[in-house]
Amino acid sequence: MHSTVVVLALKTVASGLFVAAFAVVASMLSPKRLAGVFAAAPAVALGSLIMTVALLGNAGAVVAARGMAVGGAGFAVSCAAAVPALRRWGVLRGTAMTIAVWAVVSAVLYRVVRP
Amino acid sequence: MSARIEIHPERVREAGWRPLLIRFAFGASMGLIAGAVTLLFGAGAGGVFLASPATLLASLTLVAREEGLHSARDECRGATCGAVGLVAFGLLTAAGLGPLRWPAPLTLFVATVCWAAVGGLCYLVMRALIGDEDET
Numbered sequence: 433m434h435s436t437v438v439v440l441a442l443k444t445v446a447s448g449l450f451v452a453a454f455a456v457v458a459s460m461l462s463p464k465r466l467a468g469v470f471a472a473a474p475a476v477a478l479g480s481l482i483m484t485v486a487l488l489g490n491a492g493a494v495v496a497a498r499g500m501a502v503g504g505a506g507f508a509v510s511c512a513a514a515v516p517a518l519r520r521w522g523v524l525r526g527t528a529m530t531i532a533v534w535a536v537v538s539a540v541l542y543r544v545v546r547p
Numbered sequence: 548m549s550a551r552i553e554i555h556p557e558r559v560r561e562a563g564w565r566p567l568l569i570r571f572a573f574g575a576s577m578g579l580i581a582g583a584v585t586l587l588f589g590a591g592a593g594g595v596f597l598a599s600p601a602t603l604l605a606s607l608t609l610v611a612r613e614e615g616l617h618s619a620r621d622e623c624r625g626a627t628c629g630a631v632g633l634v635a636f637g638l639l640t641a642a643g644l645g646p647l648r649w650p651a652p653l654t655l656f657v658a659t660v661c662w663a664a665v666g667g668l669c670y671l672v673m674r675a676l677i678g679d680e681d682e683t
Contacts, residue, residue, distance in 0.1 A: 436586065439582070440579065440582045440583070440586075443578045443579070443581070443582045444575045444576075444578045444579040444582065445575060445578075446578065447574045447575055447577060447578025447579075447581075448571040448572065448573075448574040448575030448576075448578060449571065449574075450574065451570050451571060451573065451574025451575075451577075451602050452567050452568075452570050452571040452574065455566070455567060455570040455606070456559055456567065458606075459558050459559055459562055459566075460554050460555050460556050460558055460559060461552075461553075461554060461555075462551075462552065462553040462554075462555060463551075463552070463621070464610075464614075464618050464621040464622050464625070465621045465622070465624050465625040465670065465673070465674070466552060466625055466670060467622060467625060468621060468622035468623060468624060468625020468626045468627075468628070468629065469625045469626065469628050469629040469632070469666045469667065469669075469670050470625075470629065471602070471603045471606050471607075471622055471625065471626045471629060472600075472603055472625075472626040472627075472628070472629025472630040472632070472633060472666070473629060473662070474597075474598075474632075474633055474636045474658070474659065474662050475574060475602065476574055476577045476578050476581065476596075476597050476598075476599070476602065477597040477598065477633075477636065477637070477640075478655065478659065479574070479578055480578055480581055480582065480597055481597070481640065481655060482655065485644070485651040485655075486651075490644045490645075490651065492585075492590040493590075493640070493644050493651075494640075494641050494644045494645040495589070495590035495591045495594065495641075496585065496590040496591070496593055496594035496597060497594060497636075497637045497638075497640035497641035497644065498591060498594060498637065498638075498641045499590065499591040499592060499593065499594020499595045499597070499637075500594040500595065500597040500598045500633065500636070500637035500640070501598075501633075501634050501636075501637030501638045501641070502594070502595050502598075502637075503594065503595035503596065503597060503598030503599060503633075503637075504598040504630055504631075504632075504633030504634040504636070504637055505630075505634050506595075506598070507598050507599070507600050507603075507626075507630035507633060508627055508630035508631050508633075508634065510600055510630075511600065511603070511623050511624075511626045511627035511630050512627050514600075514607075514620075514623045515620050515623045515624055515627075518607070518611075518616060518619055518620050518623065519616070519620060522616070523607065523608055523611040523612075523616065523619065524608075527604040527607060527608065530600055530604060531600060531601070531604065534599065534600050538595050538598075542591070542592070542595055546591070
C-alpha cells in the first residue's frame with residue numbers, strides 16, 4: 433500500500449512537471465497553431481511512463497502505451513471537433529463537448545482494440 | 548496566408564508563474580487520474596487517460612480569456628496535429644518496450660522524436676493546405 437501511494441505520488445508530480453515544461457516551449461512559439469502542437473505533447477505520458485518503467489518494469493508500460501495510442505486517436509478526433517464547437521458554443525460548452533467526444537471515441541476504440 | 552514561424556523566449560518571463568502553476572496542476576491531476584484508473588481497471592485503461600485532452604482544454608480556457616476565441620481555435624487546430632503524433636508515440640513506445648526490447652530511455656526518446664516529427668509534418672501539411680491564421 434505504501435509503495436503504491438509513493439508510485440502514484442511520483443507519477444503525479446512527474447506528469448505535472450512535464451506538462452509545465454512543454455507549456456514553456458509552447459508559450460515561446462508563434463504562430464499559435466504551431467504552439468498548439470505542443471499542447472498535445474506526450475507530457476503526462478512521459479512523466480507516468482518514466483516512473484512506471486523505473487519503479488515497476490516494462491510490462492505495464494507496454495500495455496499503457498497501447499492504451500495511450502487509443503486515447504490519442506480519440507484526442508485527435510476531439511480536437512478536430514473542438515474547432516467548430518468553440519466557434520458555435522464558446523469556451524465552456526465547447527470544451528465540455530470536446531471531452532465528451534474524446535471519452536466516447538476512446539471508449540469505442542478501446543472496446544474494439546482491447547489494448 | 549501563412550505566418551512566419553518564430554521563437555520568443557521573453558514570453559515565458561512575461562507570462563509569469565501563474566499559467567505554469569495552473570498547467571502543472573492540470574498535468575499532475577491527469578497523472579493522478581491515469582494512475583488511479585490503472586490501479587482500478589488495469590494499465591490499458593489507465594493508458595487511455597495518458598492521452599486525455601484535459602491539459603489542452605485548460606490551456607484553451609486561458610488562451611481564450613487572454614487572446615480571444617480565434618487564438619483558442621488556432622491552438623486546437625495545432626493540437627489535432629500533436630494528437631496524431633500521440634498515436635505514433637504510443638505505438639512506438641509499445642513496440643520498443645515490448646517486442647523490439649529496446650532500452651527504456653532509448654524507446655521514450657525515439658518515441659518523443661517520432662511524436663514531434665509526425666506532429667510537425669501534420670502541421671506543415673495543414674499549413675500548406677489551409678494557411679496558418681484563423682479567420683476571425
